Every structure is written in structure tokens, then in C-alpha cells.
Amino acid sequence: MLVLTRKAEQTLHLGDDIRITVLGVDGDRVKLGIEAPRAISVLRHEVYLQVQAANTAAAIAAPDRQTIAAAMRGRQQPTDTRGVRA
Amino acid sequence: MSASADASTAPFDLPQFGPESIITFAHGLVGQPEWKRFFLLTSDDAAGLGVLQSVDDDQLALMVTNPRQVLPDYSVELSTADRSLLGLEANQQPMLLTTLSVHGTQITANLVGPLVINPRTRVAKQLVLPDSAYTARHPVASVATEN
Numbered sequence: 001m002l003v004l005t006r007k008a009e010q011t012l013h014l015g016d017d018i019r020i021t022v023l024g025v026d027g028d029r030v031k032l033g034i035e036a037p038r039a040i041s042v043l044r045h046e047v048y049l050q051v052q053a054a055n056t057a058a059a060i061a062a063p064d065r066q067t068i069a070a071a072m073r074g075r076q077q078p079t080d081t082r083g084v085r086a
Numbered sequence: 087m088s089a090s091a092d093a094s095t096a097p098f099d100l101p102q103f104g105p106e107s108i109i110t111f112a113h114g115l116v117g118q119p120e121w122k123r124f125f126l127l128t129s130d131d132a133a134g135l136g137v138l139q140s141v142d143d144d145q146l147a148l149m150v151t152n153p154r155q156v157l158p159d160y161s162v163e164l165s166t167a168d169r170s171l172l173g174l175e176a177n178q179q180p181m182l183l184t185t186l187s188v189h190g191t192q193i194t195a196n197l198v199g200p201l202v203i204n205p206r207t208r209v210a211k212q213l214v215l216p217d218s219a220y221t222a223r224h225p226v227a228s229v230a231t232e233n
Contacts, residue, residue, distance in 0.1 A: 039167035043214050050222035051199035051214050052117025058148040058185035058196070065149055067229060068186060068193055069135055075227040
């Protein structure tokens with residue numbers, strides 16, 4: 001990991017197309033401004049980890065898929081106005 | 087201002103590609119860059135359920151459904167860059183899938199990380215929706231139901 005120190009209002013260039021500016025520092029919070037092409041996704045790490053975890057958890061063995069399928073069939077459909085079947 | 091498209095599809099249908107059609111995620115899934123190629127298996131009687139079976143790993147299969155099954159109003163805005171990466175033409179709508187997983191007795195759907203598929207080329211990408219109202223563990227159903 002490349003480690004740099006910046007003060008407020010200082011900028012970093014990543015490659016030719018990306019700039020990150022420290023807009024301000026307030027206690028333990030750093031406000032960052034990011035200029036990047038739309039093709040570059042910018043994600044909070046926490047969200048990245050949640051999606052990664054959901055992907056891992058979605059890898060389900062066949063017997064458990066049967067259980068899930070049964071539960072999904074038994075649930076009330078979004079437009080179903082009948083009561084939930086027991 | 088980027089072009090956006092509401093990814094519409096028949097309410098609870100899953101894409102019907104046929105088992106010979108391989109869906110390819112060029113960069114894999116988020117945090118799983120090796121998970122690139124899948125068949126989509128669906129069964130006729132399922133409540134809009136499918137399985138993404140890995141082409142390269144027999145043991146890897148993900149349960150998926152149409153996110154509209156979970157949330158009828160679910161919509162995803164695609165950036166111009168994503169539309170271009172997926173090879174979607176101007177008026178072409180992508181297909182959406184959401185993965186299902188079990189946490190305790192809850193089945194949940196990852197609505198913040200939809201799988202977006204070009205129905206014609208089967209090129210796919212997992213998007214992560216920024217600042218989204220959706221969660222990675224949207225509750226869908228209970229596994230243990232009481233009588």
C-alpha cells in the first residue's frame with residue numbers, strides 16, 4: 001500500500017483520469033472529493049464487503065437449495081392478496 | 087448527465103437463456119473475481135427461482151431470483167459506461183438477477199448488488215448501487231415456518 005499524507009485542500013492524481021482531493025478534516029472525519037470517469041466505480045469499503053459477503057453466502061449446496069425453494073414457494077407473493085399458506 | 091434505463095422485465099420471470107448459454111462476468115463477481123462463467127438453470131414450477139451453476143466449478147451454485155419477485159418496484163439505473171460495457175443498445179433492457187442466501191431462519195436477497203445481464207450476448211456484470219436505499223440482506227422469506 002502506498003502511504004501518503006495530505007492536508008486539507010491538497011490533491012492526489014491517480015493515473016491520468018482520477019483525482020482525489022482532501023476537502024476538509026473534521027475530527028476523525030475526512031471529506032474527500034473524487035473526480036473520476038463514470039466508468040470507474042467508487043464504493044465505500046463497507047458496502048463492498050457486504051456485497052462480497054452476500055456473494056459468498058449465496059453459494060449454496062443442493063440440499064439447502066431445496067429448503068430455500070420450498071420456503072420461497074410457500075411465501076406470500078407480492079401481489080398475492082390471499083393469506084399466507086400454512 | 088448519463089443515460090439511465092429502468093431495467094424492466096415481465097414481473098416475475100427469469101431470463102430464459104437455455105442451459106447451453108453461458109453467462110459471462112468479465113471481472114467475476116464482487117470479491118470473487120474467479121466466479122466468471124455460469125449457466126442459468128430454471129425450473130418451470132419454481133416461484134421465479136433459478137440457480138447460477140458455475141461452468142468451471144461443479145460445487146459452486148448460486149440461488150437467484152428476479153428482484154421484482156422480492157420488490158415489485160425494484161429498479162436499477164445504469165450508467166452510460168455500464169450500458170457500454172454490457173453492450174446494450176439504446177433501447178435494450180438488461181435482465182436483472184439477485185442472489186439469495188440464508189441467515190439464520192431468514193432468506194435474504196442482495197438488492198444492493200444486482201447481477202445485470204445482456205439478454206442477447208449474455209455478458210454480465212454485478213453492480214453495486216451507491217448510496218442505495220436497498221440492502222445486501224433484504225428479507226424475503228422465513229425458512230422455518232410455524233403452523
